[in-house]
Amino acid sequence: QQPVQSPQAVILREGEDAVINCSSSKALYSVHWYRQKHGEAPVFLMILLKGGEQKGHDKISASFNEKKQQSSLYLTASQLSYSGTYFCGTWTSRDYKLSFGAGTTVTVRA
Amino acid sequence: SAVISQKPSRDICQRGTSLTIQCQVDSQVTMMFWYRQQPGQSLTLIATANQGSEATYESGFVIDKFPISRPNLTFSTLTVSNLSPEDSSIYLCSVEGEWYTEAFFGQGTRLTVV
Numbered sequence: 001q002q003p004v005q006s007p008q009a010v011i012l013r014e015g016e017d018a019v020i021n022c023s024s025s026k027a028l029y030s031v032h033w034y035r036q037k038h039g040e041a042p043v044f045l046m047i048l049l050k051g052g053e054q055k056g057h058d059k060i061s062a063s064f065n066e067k068k069q070q071s072s073l074y075l076t077a078s079q080l081s082y083s084g085t086y087f088c089g090t091w092t093s094r095d096y097k098l099s100f101g102a103g104t105t106v107t108v109r110a
Numbered sequence: 111s112a113v114i115s116q117k118p119s120r121d122i123c124q125r126g127t128s129l130t131i132q133c134q135v136d137s138q139v140t141m142m143f144w145y146r147q148q149p150g151q152s153l154t155l156i157a158t159a160n161q162g163s164e165a166t167y168e169s170g171f172v173i174d175k176f177p178i179s180r181p182n183l184t185f186s187t188l189t190v191s192n193l194s195p196e197d198s199s200i201y202l203c204s205v206e207g208e209w210y211t212e213a214f215f216g217q218g219t220r221l222t223v224v
Contacts, residue, residue, distance in 0.1 A: 002152070032213065041202060041215040042153070087152060089213065097143065098213055100153045 001026060003090045005101030012078045012108045020073040020104045022088030031064050031071040032089035032098060035082075042087060045073075075106065083108045112137055112205050116216030123193050123223050130189045131219045133203035138183035143204040144176070147218070153202065159186045193223045 003024040010018050022031060030049045034042040048064035048071055059076040075082055085105045089098040113136040123129050133142060141160055145153040156176055157165040165178040180186045190197055203216045 030211075034213075041217050042213075044212045044214070047211050096141065097155055097158060099155070102152045 002099050003088055003101045005088055005104055007104060008102070009105040010107070012075070012082075012106065014080060014108060014110055015077050018075045018078065018106065020075070020086050020088075020106075021070065022072070022090070022101050023068070023070040024090050024092075026069065026090070026092045026094075028064075028066070028069050028090050028092055030091045031062075032091065033062055033071075033073050034087045034089060034100075035084045036087065036103075037084045045086075078106075078108045080108050080110065082106060111212075112139065112207065112214040114203060114205065114214055114216040116203055116219060118219055119217060120220040121222070123221065125193055125195070125223060127193055128189055128191045129193065129219075129221055130187050131201055131203070133186045133188070133216055135184045135205055139205040140183070141206065142180065142186045143206075143213075144178065144186075144188045145202045145204060147200040147202060149199070156188070156201075190221065193221075195223045197221060198223045 003022050005022050012018055030047055032047050033045040036042040050066045062073045064071045085103045087103045088101045115134045117132045141158055143158055144156040146156050147153050155168050156171045157167045157178055159165045159178045159180040161180045161183050175191055177189045200218045200220050202218045204213050
């Protein structure tokens with residue numbers, strides 16, 4: 001079952017922050033985050049394993065609330081290069097496959 | 111990490127014909143995944159291909175329309191058969207990293223059916 005991702009789109013000015021949410025009705029083993037730029041393949045950003053950990057890469061970080069089966073991706077002090085569509089991918093304990101959310105299109109403007 | 115070479119990168123095909131997409135990985139992997147990404151949409155899993163066994167198809171996808179071969183641990187093909195304009199999409203192959211920690215994607219095949 002596809003995870004629910006929100007918002008659908010967000011427009012930012014450089015330096016602003018944004019949060020993208022991803023939730024599932026199933027018990028999750030891990031949550032993956034990917035960014036896809038137009039005309040390119042998705043690129044892996046980070047993975048969060050069950051246990052409520054938080055990770056970060058540069059000014060992009062994420063958290064995973066295992067009890068709520070929710071993950072959030074935080075874009076801090078956004079840069080033009082952050083523009084793209086962000087997908088969460090969820091991996092359940094029973095399915096050996098990733099299910100992707102509908103995506104959040106992020107546009108960062110100067 | 112895994113490097114995936116996917117061919118062709120794009121094609122324009124006539125209705126009723128077929129297109130075969132190739133996916134070559136630089137290391138041996140157990141499972142390979144085929145996704146479809148319709149314009150402006152998310153990635154939808156078509157099937158999982160294991161070497162030495164029949165591919166496992168997701169709901170809404172059938173073998174007659176999307177036959178898959180997996181002759182060895184580094185190679186797979188996806189054929190999209192009896193093409194119609196609704197098949198116009200990007201098709202991506204993917205493999206999982208060790209312990210399913212990361213998905214690696216090929217560059218995708220942009221298919222346009224006319």
